[in-house]
Amino acid sequence: xxxxxxxxxxxxxxxxxxxxxxxxxxxxxxxxxxxxxxxxxxxxxxxxxxxxxxxxxxxxxxxxxxxxxxxxxxxxxxxxxxxxxxxxxxxxxxxxxxxxxxxxxxxxxxxxxxxxxxxxxxxxxxxxxxxxxxxxxxxxxxxxxxxxxxxxxxxxxxxxxxxxxxxxxxxxxxxxxxxxxxxxxxxxxxxxxxxxxxxxxxxxxxxxxxxxxxxxxxxxxxxxxxxxxxxxxxxxxxxxxxxxxxxxxxxxxxxxxxxxxxxxxxxxxxxxxxxxxxxxxxxxxxxxxxxxxxxxxxxxxxxxxxxxxxxxxxxxxxxxxxxxxxxxxxxxxxxxxxxxxxxxxxxxxxxxxxxxxxxxxxxxxxxxxxxxxxxxxxxxxxxxxxxxxxxxxx
Amino acid sequence: xxxxxxxxxxxxxxxxxxxxxxxxxxxxxxxxxxxxxxxxxxxxxxxxxxxxxxxxxxxxxxxxxxxxxxxxxxxxxxxxxxxxxxxxxxxxxxxxxxxxxxxxxxxxxxxxxxxxxxxxxxxxxxxxxxxxxxxxxxxxxxxxxxxxxxxxxxxxxxxxxxxxxxxxxxxxxxxxxxxxxxxxxxxxxxxxxxxxxxxxxxxxxxxxxxxxxxxxxxxxxxxxxxxxxxxxxxxxxxxxxxxxxxxxxxxxxxxxxxxxxxxxxxxxxxxxxxxxxxxxxxxxxxxxxxxxxxxxxxxxxxxxxxxxxxxxxxxxxxxxxxxxxxxxxxxxxxxxxxxxxxxxxxxxxxxxxxxxxxxxxxxxxxxxxxxxxxxxxxxxxxxxxxxxxxxxxx
Numbered sequence: 078x079x080x081x082x083x084x085x086x087x088x089x090x091x092x093x094x095x096x097x098x099x100x101x102x103x104x105x106x107x108x109x110x111x112x113x114x115x116x117x118x119x120x121x122x123x124x125x126x127x128x129x130x131x132x133x134x135x136x137x138x139x140x141x142x143x144x145x146x147x148x149x150x151x152x153x154x155x156x157x158x159x160x161x162x163x164x165x166x167x168x169x170x171x172x173x174x175x176x177x178x179x180x181x182x183x184x185x186x187x188x189x190x191x192x193x194x195x196x197x198x199x200x201x202x203x204x205x206x207x208x209x210x211x212x213x214x215x216x217x218x219x220x221x222x223x224x225x226x227x228x229x230x231x232x233x234x235x236x237x238x239x240x241x242x243x244x245x246x247x248x249x250x251x252x253x254x255x256x257x258x259x260x261x262x263x264x265x266x267x268x269x270x271x272x273x274x275x276x277x278x279x280x281x282x283x284x285x286x287x288x289x290x291x292x293x294x295x296x297x298x299x300x301x302x303x304x305x306x307x308x309x310x311x312x313x314x315x316x317x318x319x320x321x322x323x324x325x326x327x328x329x330x331x332x333x334x335x336x337x338x339x340x341x342x343x344x345x346x347x348x349x350x351x352x353x354x355x356x357x358x359x360x361x362x363x364x365x366x367x368x369x370x371x372x373x374x375x376x377x378x379x380x381x382x383x384x385x386x387x388x389x390x391x392x393x394x395x396x397x398x399x400x401x402x403x404x405x406x407x408x409x410x411x412x413x414x415x416x417x418x419x420x421x422x423x424x425x426x427x428x429x430x431x432x433x434x435x436x437x438x439x440x441x442x443x444x445x446x447x448x449x450x451x452x453x454x455x456x457x458x459x460x461x462x463x464x465x466x467x468x469x470x471x
Numbered sequence: 472x473x474x475x476x477x478x479x480x481x482x483x484x485x486x487x488x489x490x491x492x493x494x495x496x497x498x499x500x501x502x503x504x505x506x507x508x509x510x511x512x513x514x515x516x517x518x519x520x521x522x523x524x525x526x527x528x529x530x531x532x533x534x535x536x537x538x539x540x541x542x543x544x545x546x547x548x549x550x551x552x553x554x555x556x557x558x559x560x561x562x563x564x565x566x567x568x569x570x571x572x573x574x575x576x577x578x579x580x581x582x583x584x585x586x587x588x589x590x591x592x593x594x595x596x597x598x599x600x601x602x603x604x605x606x607x608x609x610x611x612x613x614x615x616x617x618x619x620x621x622x623x624x625x626x627x628x629x630x631x632x633x634x635x636x637x638x639x640x641x642x643x644x645x646x647x648x649x650x651x652x653x654x655x656x657x658x659x660x661x662x663x664x665x666x667x668x669x670x671x672x673x674x675x676x677x678x679x680x681x682x683x684x685x686x687x688x689x690x691x692x693x694x695x696x697x698x699x700x701x702x703x704x705x706x707x708x709x710x711x712x713x714x715x716x717x718x719x720x721x722x723x724x725x726x727x728x729x730x731x732x733x734x735x736x737x738x739x740x741x742x743x744x745x746x747x748x749x750x751x752x753x754x755x756x757x758x759x760x761x762x763x764x765x766x767x768x769x770x771x772x773x774x775x776x777x778x779x780x781x782x783x784x785x786x787x788x789x790x791x792x793x794x795x796x797x798x799x800x801x802x803x804x805x806x807x808x809x810x811x812x813x814x815x816x817x818x819x820x821x822x823x824x825x826x827x828x829x830x831x832x833x834x835x836x837x838x839x840x841x842x843x844x845x846x847x848x849x850x851x852x853x854x855x856x857x858x859x860x861x862x863x864x865x
Binding site for chain 1: 729734740741743744745747748751752753755756758759762763766768773776777779780831833834835837838839841842843844845846847848
């Protein structure tokens with residue numbers, strides 16, 4: 078198990094950090110998505126292709142490297158579809174598609190992924206080899222900025238031999254595949270499991286409604302599909318779909334680690350310059366001790382994220398547990414630290430002009446992005462009960 | 472020898488040599504000394520200590536490998552822990568060659584037992600406020616005063632003693648460190664009954680105890696910097712112990728609670744998940760610190776975060792275990808054996824938050840030395856010690 082960054086990973090961190098400090102500091106985040114910054118991030122640093130396999134023009138790096146990048150984009154509260162595209166790329170590593178992977182690697186295509194991966198209420202219709210989708214995805218991350226939406230459809234029902242492999246089938250157009258309850262992550266191995274499909278969000282049959290969001294720095298959209306053409310990319314299988322969900326959880330935790338770290342850095346810096354009653358506020362134990370506790374959360378959060386990224390790259394058996402732990406611990410720690418960083422700023426932290434609320438809002442939006450946080454805790458309980466391996470107890 | 476071979480050899484040695492069963496209480500010390508001699512002769516004592524002074528001159532990797540192999544055996548090394556964890560490393564770092572030659576090998580071989588004599592009734596967190604006096608008398612020093620919280624003093628042959636040698640100087644600049652002979656007739660050791668009803672510590676009284684100047688460690692009036700070395704080793708040895716050396720029958724462990732609590736109750740499940748999350752997050756943090764140390768990145772004051780987290784986890788565990796058990800947690804069975812293991816655990820739990828620096832002191836250290844926050848105003852740093860208020864003022 079490796080929990081310490083390699084020299085190469087530290088270099089990557091420095092490169093992303095210094096780029097973002099100049100191109101997209103947190104103060105700029107409230108201006109929203111800047112396609113020029115996004116293009117430079119992907120062009121100059123090649124970040125969108127970080128985890129794309131080399132055969133598709135990417136860097137072929139692992140989750141450990143992606144986590145380093147996401148920690149920095151999180152710390153900068155980078156607006157736009159970078160995280161959503163990373164989610165999509167993680168799914169594409171399980172069902173590779175040359176056109177999409179090449180486009181993501183080149184920074185030409187911004188993509189997003191349905192959350193949950195197998196959305197509720199999505200009906201597929203297959204006619205003469207063409208598949209169309211009908212239904213509404215109520216909240217799609219960066220749904221307005223992304224070019225392509227990836228989603229998984231439940232596999233063909235068991236015993237239905239009519240559909241060809243890797244192709245959803247539907248006889249009546251009312252949505253046989255989509256009728257299966259959402260989630261779809263568990264126990265569909267008998268039918269081959271979920272299938273990954275791609276929809277061109279700028280194409281026919283797609284309506285996007287931008288949503289008002291708590292997080293001012295990153296948008297979501299309602300996506301209404303009405304006979305939108307979909308391309309079948311490949312079968313994820315139950316295991317593959319579960320793995321994608323775990324990878325998404327780890328990637329989000331890496332962003333949350335960055336938000337946590339940046340919040341703590343901001344309030345520590347302020348505590349060294351702000352004076353009350355003739356003293357710097359950081360000299361008061363009422364402030365200092367709270368900051369010390371926040372630092373403890375940062376140390377543990379970083380350890381949990383490094384471990385989860387290592388498991389994603391090296392130990393598939395450990396991944397489910399590591400991913401659930403990452404969301405259960407880091408999601409909460411991130412919000413708590415962002416909250417306390419805001420409070421310790423005093424009244425100015427409650428103002429619109431100050432950046433504190435941007436971190437607070439991103440932390441809350443991230444904490445609930447993958448469902449109510451209790452689902453991660455419930456999953457940990459289930460994994461403990463199943464005796465899932467806990468690597469590296471020492 | 473590569474690490475795997477080392478581990479295998481250690482495992483084989485432990486299997487053949489680790490003591491089985493408990494000796495009679497009156498034989499415990501002789502039994503422990505006999506084991507320590509065999510441990511040393513086999514090359515497993517002082518694994519990372521310099522070979523010149525009797526250590527093995529190996530790395531943290533071998534030490535950790537041996538510790539991991541030894542964990543299941545509960546080796547009888549407790550009585551040597553102060554010497555091995557604190558006073559011995561201090562002598563290696565700061566002693567004279569004559570002192571290293573005289574003391575280190577017998578310490579590692581268990582021939583001599585050590586204790587540490589810093590804290591006093593009036594000087595706990597603020598240990599530099601200590602009042603035990605050493606007055607120069609030719610080539611020796613005469614010591615008078617009282618120490619407290621002294622583990623294993625009743626068995627000790629030698630003590631590392633911090634004294635005040637110059638009350639005219641500011642408090643940190645008038646201290647001197649000595650090695651004191653605990654068998655001197657002027658040394659009186661009295662057991663101190665703590666809140667568990669047991670005696671883990673002692674009070675030690677010094678009445679005109681003569682200490683040769685050759686037993687001085689470091690320069691006259693520079694004892695504070697020696698003490699800082701000792702305290703650093705203390706914190707490292709505490710934080711390195713996280714998740715290690717835990718009694719197999721600990722009734723507050725997650726494993727024990729999973730056996731005894733009703734895990735179908737959703738409230739119980741959430742409590743156990745919380746315990747699991749905290750335990751894993753801290754274990755991973757400690758593994759990361761260990762990996763950094765191995766990579767040559769000295770964690771320094773960040774070890775205080777691990778110690779603080781362990782202290783809080785220890786209280787949380789015992790508190791949770793008693794709440795889950797209900798009324799039976801606080802009553803014995805009328806057999807004269809006391810109120811039972813959970814009652815003992817909740818009594819013992821505060822010790823980790825107090826020994827080796829209180830939680831408040833840990834937060835000060837994290838705030839000032841890790842985060843670089845300004846210190847609070849100090850009234851005690853520049854005035855002569857004799858003009859300061861110390862201890863408890865009625």
